[in-house]
Amino acid sequence: MRNLKFAEAVSEGIIQGMEADPNVILMGNSISYNSGALGTTCEANKRFSHRVFETPSMENAITGIAIGAAAMGKRPILYHARADFLFLAMDQMLNLAAKWKYMYSGNAGTVPIVVRAVVGKGWGQGATHSQSLHSLFAHFPGINVVLPNSPEDAKGLLLSALTLDSPTVIFEHRTVYNNVGPVNEERYFTPIGKAKIVRAGKDITIVATSHMVTEATIAAEALAKEGVDTEVIDLRTIRPLDEETILESIKKTGHLLVVDTSWELCGVSSEIAGLAAEKAFYHLKSPVRRMSTANCPQPVSLPLESAFFPKASNIVRNVLNMLGKNSSDNIDIDLKDNFKGPY
């Protein structure tokens, strides 16, 4: 199977979705240029230019417009270059799209919009260009919240979203755009609501979201050298949440660490910890731990920014500590930030 970059996989998913369903349309700001949307819409723009719509800066109303088009049978894919702009779209997404099927008991049809939002990280992206709002959105019934890490899942989850009755928001972390991996050439569907065990292990479970799956996998390889067999679960979707895969893993390992790209309080890491406390308490051999972004907005200055995010070396330290093992001070495994900015 050939390897694709994350952006190529998203692009291929979009193209195959557009080929399969003439109602799929793309909307967003700066998506109709070759440099736009991190390259994910270039091919669609070449092949289906009449279905790619450039929009003004209007995150609120464009979401409503996507909903109204979806009510007439369209399947709009909306693109936001930074997820932080979704705050402006929340009314339409949560007060209307997420509730549409329920409020009208299905009698008004469905509005299956797909919203893609890129989450920034590093190179001084700062407080308002680096937030992953997945936990916020996942609070609300009626919407699917998706966080792909691998190119394979980026394509398969997008294609699945294009078949659902309900709206979906996909958070694409800027850092996972570095990922390269095998992607099937066919049009395939990765189930939404199903987590993936990306590394099987028996000693401890790490449940991770988005880019943190990459950090956890690096940590797991380092831990293997210390004799720790780590299981890494990529949540992929946080609403619906795949409780079964998480609980089965906890029952096997007895230890749980949750690593997330957003904050702890009322966040998905707390949700998973709550799940473990409620449904796997007697299988736990040590307290659950959460790792997340520091309890502050994201700072710009390099040493502060570096301390803000969970990273592989800290994951290793936490795991060894949870298992009562000693860890060395110098764990030189962290990803080098090769992002050259500015965007």
Place this chain on the structure above:
Amino acid sequence: MLQQIENNEVIDQSTSNTSIQTNIEKELLKNMIWLRMCEETLVKLYPEQEMRTPCHFATGQEAIATGVCQALSQGDVVYSHHRCHNHYLAAGGSFFKLAAELYGRLEGCSNGKGGSVHLTARDKGFIISSAILGEDIAVAAGSAFAFKIDKLPYVAVPFFGDASCEEGSFYETLNFASLNKIPALFICENNLYSTESHIDIRAASGATIHGRAKALGIETAAIDGNNVFEVYNTVKSVLPKIRSGNGPFFLECATYRWREHVGPNFDYNVPNRTYRSKEEQEYWINERCPIKSAKQLLLNNGTVTAVEIENWEASMQIEIDDAIKRAKQGTWPDVSSLLENVY
């Protein structure tokens, strides 16, 4: 109703223009009386505490709903806001299903899950109403955008009040609509009040609502929204241009809400309700009633007789009473349906 009028017009093509005019004038009056009798029946029953849903009664604003909906054709779609009963009924929504919805019964248009502000009658072209100001302006524009993409000759119509024109969604949508020349007919019902706040303390001096639309390059008109003939004739005259791709049209209709913002009372009967004077309310109720003036005009010019009107009212009352009786006897939704239609 959209269907019915379409059929009437087809039949009427073989008769004289005068006859068409007479039939339509009578239909307009009859429809307004239907809206008034339905709404005022609900008003009377509201204090029984059996309709457990906040109702924003629209008594006094019938001419806009009737005039617009009677001018539309099959395939056109209508969206509404919190004060939506008139629009739903004028589009042809069933009064029985409205009443059943307010009583929380399974037979309601949204199976009892929506309530007064979340109505639907998709088969009549009334897609949905929802409660958040400005939402439906964007959503209707989205349906118009879909019509444009599919080269369909339909028009999408959002009804909204003066306060919605203060929302960001209003400006974003109007810019998009103008830019993309979408087939939307924006109907602003300016009833002067947002809850209890008068428009004079909400709008910048000189910034008329239709003037704001005009500034964004949209063709506009400002008319007496309590004159059903003026509403109907204006809409009828602009629809062909909208359908043929000339872009949207914005119609500001001056009107007045008789009853309190939410609930069945006249404000002047509510202690400490001082935001508007009794004199002002009595002026609009006695001197500017859309039904009284239309009735007088058609009686004076012999288009309709008093006996005809009495007969309409008698048969409408029978239909209304029957609908209320059946709605009150409707089925309570089973608790097992609580989680249905979330996704």
